[in-house]
Amino acid sequence: MAKQKRGRAPKMGTGNSGDISxxxxxxxxxxxxxxxxxxxxxxxxxxxxxxSESWDDWDRFVDEIQTNEEVTLSHISPGAVSLSWDDPNS
Structure with missing residues (x-):
């Protein structure tokens, strides 16, 4: 039986470089x-x-969550939010 070469596992992520943003x-x-x-x-x-997280990333997250009709977002303070949602099992 011939030995098979072990290859490296492909990187996970987006983009061509495989890096995660x-x-x-x-x-x-x-x-x-x-x-x-x-x-x-x-x-x-x-x-x-x-x-360690950028304000641009944080603002993008808040903006995207605010567009989700199933989630209620309340601002607590700069850099802090409260998220709530209906339990689909109730």
Missing amino acids: SYEVMGLRIRNEILSPGAQLNSSIRIYKLD
């Missing part, structure tokens, strides 16, 4: 927070901008 990194962090058991139980969560 700072906005996507922030989005993954926020997604994980939203999917946490506590947030799902309460159908709400407070999200805070991290110091």
Whole structure:
């Protein structure tokens, strides 16, 4: 039997370079927070901008969430929002 060469796994992400953008990194962090058991139980969560995240990315996130009719966004302070949603199982 011939040995097969082991190739490198392809990089995941968007764009030709395979790099993940700072906005996507922030989005993954926020997604994980939203999917946490506590947030799902309460159908709400407070999200805070991290110091390492850009204000452009944060503003883009807030703008995109505000267009989602299934999510209520309340501004708490600069860099902090409260998200709430209806539980689809109730």
